Amino acid sequence: EQTIYLSDYKEFSHFIDGVELTFQLSPTKTRVKSKIHFRPNPKAPEQAFFLHGEHLKLISAHIDGVKISPTLTETGLTAEVPTGPFIFEAEVEISPETNTALEGLYMSNGMYCTQCEAEGFRKITYYPDRPDVMATFKVRVESALPVLLSNGNPGTSDEGIAEWHDPWPKPAYLFALVAGDLIAHSDSFTTKSGKDVALNIYVRPGDEDKCAFGMGALKRSMTWDEDVYGREYDLDIFNIVAVDDFNMGAMENKGLNIFNSSCVLASPETSTDANFERIEGIIAHEYFHNWTGNRITCRDWFQLCLKEGLTVFRDQQFTSDMRSHAVKRIDDVITLRGRQFREDNGPLAHPVRPESFVEINNFYTATVYDKGAEVIGMLKRLVGDEDYKRALDLYFERHDGDAATIEDWLKVFEDTTGRDLTQFSKWYSQAGTPRLSVAGEFSDGTYILHFKQATPPTPGQPVKDPRVIPIAVGLLNPNGDEVRETCILEMTEAEQSFRFTGLSTKPIPSILRAFSAPVILERQSSTKERAFLLAHDTDPFNKWEAGRALAKETLVAMLTADAPVNSDFLDALAAVLRDENLDPAFQALALALPSQDDIAQTLFDAGVTPDPMAIYTALETLSQSIAQHLQDLLPRIYAANHVDGPFSSEAAPAGKRALQGAVLGLISRLDGGDQARAQYAAADNMTQQLQALACLLRIDRGQTELASFETQWAQDRLVMDKWFGLQSGLAAPQKAAAITETLTKHAAFDWKNPNRFRAALGGLTGNTAGFHAADGAGYKLVTDWLIKLDAANPQTTARMSTAFDSWRRYDASRQGQMIEQLKRIQATPNLSRDTHEMVTRILG
Ligand code: B3K
Ligand code: ZN
Secondary structure (H helix, E strand, O other): OEEEEEOOOOOOOEEEEEEEOOOOEEOOOOEEEEEEEEEEOOOOOOOOEEEEEEOEEEEEEEEEOEOOOOOOOOOEEEEEEEEEEEEEEEEEOOOOHOOOOOOOEEEEEEEEEEEOOOOOOOOOOOOOOOOOOOOEEEEEOOOOEEEEEEEEEEEEEOOEEEEEEEEEEOHHHHEEEEEEEEEEEEEEEOOOOOOEEEEEEEEEOOHHHHHHHHHHHHHHHHHHHHHHHHHOOOOEEEEEEEEOOOOOOOEEOEEEEEHHHOOOOOOOOOOOHHHHHHHHHHHHHHHHOOOOOOEEOOOHHHHHHHHHHHHHHHHHHOOOOOOOOHHHHHHHHHHHHHHHHHHHOOOOOOOOOOEOOOOHHOOOHHHHHHHHHHHHHHHHHHHHHHHHHHHHHHHHHHOOOOOOHHHHHHHHHHHHOOOOOOOOOOOHHHOOEEEEEEEEEEEOOEEEEEEEEEOOOEEEEEOOOOOOOOEEEEOOOOOEEEEEEEEEEEEEOOOOEEEEEOOOOOOOOEOHHHOOOOOEEOOOOOOOHHHHHHHHOOOOHHHHHHHHHHHHHHHHHHHHHHOOOOOHHHHHHHHHHOOOOOOOHHHHHOOOOHHHHHHHHHHHHOOOOOHHHHHHHHHHHHHHHHHHHHHHHHHHHHOOOOOOOOOOOOOOHHHHHHHHEEEEEEEHHHHHHHHHHHHHHOOHHHHHHHHHHHHHHHHHHHHHHHHHHHHOHHHHHHHHHOOOOOOOOHHHHHHHHHHHHHHHHOOOOOOOOHHHHHHHHHHHOOHHHHHHOOOOOOHHHHHHHHHHHHHHHHHHHHHHHHHHHOOHOOHHHHHHHHHHHHHHOOOHHHHHHHHHHEEEEEEO
């Protein structure tokens, strides 16, 4: 197992002036012919000529027309080459049909497709498969299948032949090819400068009625990127293809985005409101990559956050603009805490820009993506909106066509603003979530906030330096009026104080507004003060945060001190529900309780060993108390948020449905599920159908509805994923492993399909108390399946093995059982490099 280091970076020996590829497609004997124009790179250090290549059958190779016999290894090919420019030609044979790893060229339901990022192109042909080698591609596809696609603009095509030419130099990871019996949903877009672009979403026959929403989202993305970032599209055609077998969400291949069908197909009957929003966000994300990723790519994979952090940041901005800034920010912070904080506080912690890896696919993480986006948000807060815009303009101008680095990225901000970003760059190099503690002091009209920051050690980084932390603060007076508007305090020291003068009364501070930095804020505060902020804070994020803190404090007190449910919290929730000026989507978020995993981490941080079953029970008790306390209010809120008329996936009706769903969950705890059954029967959209079914499963009912749901949706694979996921995800803890095991025996459980596997097994790992059931049945079942899947699909296995990364939090018995399972995976003969790296890091 070889570790790759950032510090070992060196340039490739050659430039490429052009690539021509011909594909003769066949399920087990696809021929790939390549013709690559190499030219020596005078700046590159001395090195042997090496091309990556894995699982390829070399038929022949030529240099300048002369047959050669290169040296072949497991990882590639070396050859003697001329000192000047030369043409390298190869013919290889590959077998897409037997490629179950879903990386390189593979087949899904009779259709050919590719996934090359990060290092899949080397499974297609011999090539310098690294992002800093960019070239223009001409591709010819030969197949009897009706639709033949590749990157760039279409060239001549004929019966069984299609040619594509991509004029923009690109790294191999952005290469794509699709061939299949597909139907196009077509439209067009005129760019700001008047260029017409043909748009297509290609799907399997039968899915054509689920493309309209995605097409609209694409056009909104194109307009938004022109308006907000000044970025126009740069080819004559933009194609999206939906694929059922896909390891992740989607892929930004130049001019030919390939999507997991779950991230593009949408209809009111089959998709929830959350699905619609996610699909819109992912379509935007992949489209935005055309500039942040494709036109400007990464020098090496250590710079992954250069494109991913920035593109996530952009898609978050987009969704905020399309929907609600407040709700989107709260959603993003919930995700960040649930995934990235967990990662940052466990054995898999790594910097936003890692410095070494064994398998790069293991670093497409919440830290690189979501913390990477937070770091950009902080940068924007520090320099201000205008300088952010100027810096981005400079970035596009200076680096268009480059394979760039984080240093390049920070330099455009330094050059634009004159700031020194040396300390700021530690956000890229140091792992771990800073703990920010604060105490307030008031005398003689002056209020002082004393801050301290400290970051706990992470693997390989025992000591941390202070970071630059932008802390957004506003002050309220006891009447609830804002006496100081939001300002950004720029903390740079380990301990630092900030003063506010000229105040007539002691203010109530609202700290870390809009979650201005990805830190854990530790602040002693009274229930009264939290309830005050929940009622009065003008910053919607902190308003929500105050409620969340109350919920957490109540749960922690119930779990550690046998305390009863805090009635101040219940009253505060009632006030939120009664406030008719609030956005229903916000009210729904305020009603939601922290996750079991969040409580487990909170207890662990406080030095308490979490008991998953006790956490589950405390949450049930609290939900029941909330339901009883709000009893009189619930039917009225439920009725008031009923949405009439034809379904719309827009934010306002979706917010009402979200609130209705949250209220239905509480009502179900009081009426044995009557209202949920009624909603299920009346539902004409998936949001309400699934809400009702989930409410019933949570109270251990709903068997009739589960069966009718299965009958109704047996033919729809994406809806059936929901059916699988709901059962393993919401099963009562003691039954969760058994129910999941039964699901894996269901005729429709196609374990090689990542969506289906994730639905059933990922449902269980997300069911915290069920996965961590004391008898270890959850651990064992998941491990059995991970071992089985690894032989077919290393990437998805490695990703799902992170379910075990929290083992250190738990008691000795659970720790022992989890370690035993991790070691069982580690000892599996022929375990993939992906999974081996993950379990080894998790074991620590
Ligand atoms: N860039 C791809 C992710 C590729 C993952 C490779 N294991 C999708 C995205 O972030 O847009
Ligand atoms: Zn991305």
